[in-house]
Every structure is written in structure tokens, then in C-alpha cells.
Amino acid sequence: MNFKKTTIKQLHTDLVSGNITAKDLYDHSMSVIDERDTSVNSFIEVFTDQQLDHSEYTHILSGIPVGIKDNILFKGKKVSSASQMLENYTASYDSHIAKIFKAQKAMIMGRLNMDDMAMGTSTESSYFGPTLNPLDESRVPGGSSGGPAAAVAAGMVPYTLGSDTGGSIRQPAACCGVVGLKPTYGAVSRRGLIAMSSSLDVIGPITNSVEDAETVFNVINEYDPLDSTSVPLKKRAEYQNKNKNNKVIGVPRSFLEVDGLNSEVLENFNDSLELMKKEGYTIVDVDLPNLQHALAVYYTLQPAEVSSNLARYDGIRYALSEKGENLVDGYKKTKTKGFGREVQRRIMLGTYVLSSGYHDEYYYKARQLRSKITQEIRDIFETIDILATPTAPNVAFKFGAKKDPISLYLEDVFKVPYKLTGNPALSIPSGKNSENMPFSMHFTAPMFCEQKLFEAGKDFERVIL
Numbered sequence: 343m344n345f346k347k348t349t350i351k352q353l354h355t356d357l358v359s360g361n362i363t364a365k366d367l368y369d370h371s372m373s374v375i376d377e378r379d380t381s382v383n384s385f386i387e388v389f390t391d392q393q394l395d396h397s398e399y400t401h402i403l404s405g406i407p408v409g410i411k412d413n414i415l416f417k418g419k420k421v422s423s424a425s426q427m428l429e430n431y432t433a434s435y436d437s438h439i440a441k442i443f444k445a446q447k448a449m450i451m452g453r454l455n456m457d458d459m460a461m462g463t464s465t466e467s468s469y470f471g472p473t474l475n476p477l478d479e480s481r482v483p484g485g486s487s488g489g490p491a492a493a494v495a496a497g498m499v500p501y502t503l504g505s506d507t508g509g510s511i512r513q514p515a516a517c518c519g520v521v522g523l524k525p526t527y528g529a530v531s532r533r534g535l536i537a538m539s540s541s542l543d544v545i546g547p548i549t550n551s552v553e554d555a556e557t558v559f560n561v562i563n564e565y566d567p568l569d570s571t572s573v574p575l576k577k578r579a580e581y582q583n584k585n586k587n588n589k590v591i592g593v594p595r596s597f598l599e600v601d602g603l604n605s606e607v608l609e610n611f612n613d614s615l616e617l618m619k620k621e622g623y624t625i626v627d628v629d630l631p632n633l634q635h636a637l638a639v640y641y642t643l644q645p646a647e648v649s650s651n652l653a654r655y656d657g658i659r660y661a662l663s664e665k666g667e668n669l670v671d672g673y674k675k676t677k678t679k680g681f682g683r684e685v686q687r688r689i690m691l692g693t694y695v696l697s698s699g700y701h702d703e704y705y706y707k708a709r710q711l712r713s714k715i716t717q718e719i720r721d722i723f724e725t726i727d728i729l730a731t732p733t734a735p736n737v738a739f740k741f742g743a744k745k746d747p748i749s750l751y752l753e754d755v756f757k758v759p760y761k762l763t764g765n766p767a768l769s770i771p772s773g774k775n776s777e778n779m780p781f782s783m784h785f786t787a788p789m790f791c792e793q794k795l796f797e798a799g800k801d802f803e804r805v806i807l
């Protein structure tokens with residue numbers, strides 16, 4: 343058995359026909375975890391309370407192993423966001439996603455590693471130690487969903503769930519040579535996802551193929567009346583009906599001229615687009631002048647939302663609690679101990695851009711630019727079907743290579759624009775460099791048009807083989 347060489351649909355068919363059992367899948371998953379995870383460190387906790395005696399596989403995900411990023415709540419299970427702050431916290435309710443997975447009778451193998459509170463691009467900041475890239479253990483697996491990407495890349499489970507606020511599904515998928523889907527904001531419920539930046543956080547799958555990403559998306563793509571940002575299905579259809587597929591791919595050429603874009607990455611990107619031409623796609627250059635501001639906008643708005651969301655960790659209501667000489671001292675001691683350096687940096691940055699006197703200069707200006715970028719992207723999708731860039735400017739880097747936080751932030755340059763705008767985006771492996779590290783293609787589509795991503799993504803997988 344090899345999870346990397348099969349699809350979720352095939353596993354389902356084999357379960358239904360009796361070729362394999364859920365116990366076979368569990369045993370296989372456990373054997374790969376035992377073999378690889380001592381060094382890779384993708385699981386924070388492996389669950390041992392599996393229900394293995396399924397007699398019926400009524401749903402597409404029934405009996406199939408899956409790993410979950412450690413920021414999605416499953417009632418009664420620990421959930422830590424890989425942070426000391428939540429090390430001993432147990433979820434008191436089920437996330438919407440947990441409800442779906444329980445109804446599916448999916449086999450939840452455990453909690454997966456990530457950057458502290460989901461802030462990062464390398465999984466180096468996890469309180470539980472870094473996850474290593476299974477393709478080359480001297481390199482990072484990307485982040486913040488490094489555990490979910492590494493677990494799929496190493497064949498421990500056939501698919502995982504991650505979360506993406508500024509690229510945290512797509513970046514690690516790219517670093518580990520697997521597929522990552524960030525659904526449209528509003529397509530998948532955020533209820534029970536530990537909040538970091540509420541206007542940006544999205545849950546999505548990491549898989550071995552575009553087909554599997556589609557299979558999982560079709561299960562989690564639900565309206566949730568208890569999430570105020572979940573979009574009703576009728577409204578989604580309005581977006582979808584506007585868009586016919588004419589196989590036109592737009593490339594924001596001037597945006598690609600950023601400092602630090604590796605020349606091999608660019609070459610691979612251009613070669614990959616040539617291959618898509620043979621599949622009948624038209625490639626056009628598009629001008630999106632405001633995209634160059636997206637990174638600065640993201641790193642203004644994201645910390646602002648972090649500073650407000652993470653205020654709840656006050657050492658009083660729940661999570662870590664450090665005694666202080668007075669109230670403020672208690673806050674200080676709790677946050678200093680519970681949060682790593684990057685989380686503290688974001689809280690300070692966010693508090694600064696929201697403070698009176700700077701609010702207009704930074705936060706408000708960033709919000710205005712967010713609207714401009716969103717309008718620019720909405721307009722461009724009147725003329726094209728897919729927007730393409732590389733997923734990241736570099737392949738997976740070595741541990742410790744990017745100590746300065748700004749150099750890590752720069753890795754997000756191609757992924758954050760579509761977080762600001764809400765559009766769905768897909769990262770797909772596109773070959774390997776001379777050191778056997780994967781390159782990746784990044785496709786974005788109009789709002790709620792994941793279907794376009796899947797069509798183009800499957801075409802891309804065919805040509806890149």
C-alpha cells in the first residue's frame with residue numbers, strides 16, 4: 343500500500359468492495375508514522391481511539407485516515423495551535439469541520455504540527471519543535487501548516503486539513519511537493535478554527551493530487567449559519583454563473599519582477615506555462631499595479647487582527663495562567679511565557695498600527711489599499727479565467743537560513759494578494775530542481791470558482807508529468 347500512489351476515491355472504492363478494510367489503512371498509516379515521524383515530527387499527537395470496525399463506508403471519506411492541523415477544535419481533544427499558551431487546553435466544542443468529519447466517519451489520526459499560533463512560513467516556531475521536510479530533512483517543510491504538508495508528502499496519511507491566513511496551506515504544500523487548496527473566503531466554515539486574523543483565516547485540504555483536493559473540498563464546502571462570514575449557496579452560485587471557462591491564463595508580469603525571485607523558479611514557471619499552451623490555454627500578460635502593495639497591506643492588517651484576537655489569552659479565562667503582582671503584571675507574565683517571539687512581535691506591531699495617531703496612517707490606509715487590490719482582481723477576472731504565478735519565490739530553504747523575520751515575510755509575496763481579496767487559490771507541484779526540491783505553480787480563480795482551479799489544475803498535472 344502507498345497513499346502517495348492512490349486517490350481518495352480509489353481508497354473509497356476499495357473499502358466499499360471489501361478489497362481493503364479501515365484496519366488495513368490504519369495499520370499502514372501507523373507503520374509509516376512509526377517509520378518516519380520520529381525524525382519528521384509532523385504529528386503533535388497520534389490518536390489511539392480509532393473506530394476500526396466499520397461495516398459500511400457510506401461517505402466518501404469513511405474509514406480513510408486524515409491528519410488535522412492543531413488549530414481545529416474536536417470536542418474533548420487537546421488543541422494547542424502549537425503554542426505553549428494552549429499546551430494543556432482541551433476543546434470544549436466541535437468545530438463545524440469536526441462535525442462534518444464525524445458525520446463522514448473519517449479516521450482522524452491525530453493533531454499536526456504548525457508554527458506557533460499559525461504565524462510563520464517554516465514551522466520553525468512550533469512550541470513542539472520544528473517539522474522537517476520529508477524530501478530533505480535539512481530543509482524546512484514550509485509553514486505554518488508544515489505538519490499537514492509533511493505528513494502527506496511522507497505518505498503517513500492520504501490527505502490532511504490545514505489553515506491558510508497568508509499562505510499557510512499553499513506554502514508548505516509547495517515546499518513538500520504536494521497539492522494545497524485555499525478555498526474562497528466564506529466557502530468553508532471557520533467556526534472552531536482557532537482565530538488568528540478573522541478576515542483572512544480559511545481551512546482547506548493538502549493532498550497528493552488535484553482530484554483529491556476536489557474530493558475533500560466538495561465535502562467541506564458547506565454553508566454554516568453559525569459562521570457569520572459563511573456565504574449562502576445561492577449567493578455563491580451567482581458568482582459561478584457569471585463565469586464561463588475560456589481557458590485564458592493571466593500572468594501579472596511586472597509583479598513577478600520582485601527582488602528575491604529565484605531564477606530557476608522563474609524559468610520553471612515560464613516553461614510550465616508553455617506546456618499549458620499545448621493544452622489549449624491562452625496565456626496573456628496582465629497589469630495589476632497594486633499587487634506590489636499586497637505584502638505590506640497583509641503585514642499591517644494581519645498583525646492588527648492578531649493583536650485584537652489574541653487579547654483573549656489574558657491568563658484569566660482559559661489557557662496558560664501566570665500569577666502576577668497585579669492584573670497587568672499577570673497579563674505580561676502570561677503572554678511573555680505563553681507566546682513565542684514571532685507572536686509577540688505581531689501583537690506589538692498590530693497594537694501599534696491600531697493605536698490612536700497611527701490608525702489612520704497605517705491601518706486605515708492598508709484597508710483602503712485592500713479594497714483597491716480587491717477591485718483590481720475582480721476586474722481582471724472579467725477577462726481571464728485563471729491568474730498564475732509561482733507559489734513562492736524560492737524552493738524549500740535550509741533550517742536557520744532565514745533568521746530575519748522580513749526575509750520570511752518575503753516568501754509570502756505571491757500568496758497574500760488573494761487572501762486580501764478572498765479568491766480561491768491552488769498550489770500544484772511543477773517539477774524539481776537539480777537538488778530534487780519541488781517547484782510549484784499557483785493558480786487563482788474568481789470567487790467561488792474552485793471548479794475552474796480543479797479543471798486547470800488537472801490539465802496542469804497531466805502536462806507536467
Ligand code: GLN
Nearest residue numbers: 461462506507508509510
Ligand atoms: N506566513 C504567513 C504569516 O506568517 C502565513 C500565516 C498563515 O497563513 N497562517 O502570516
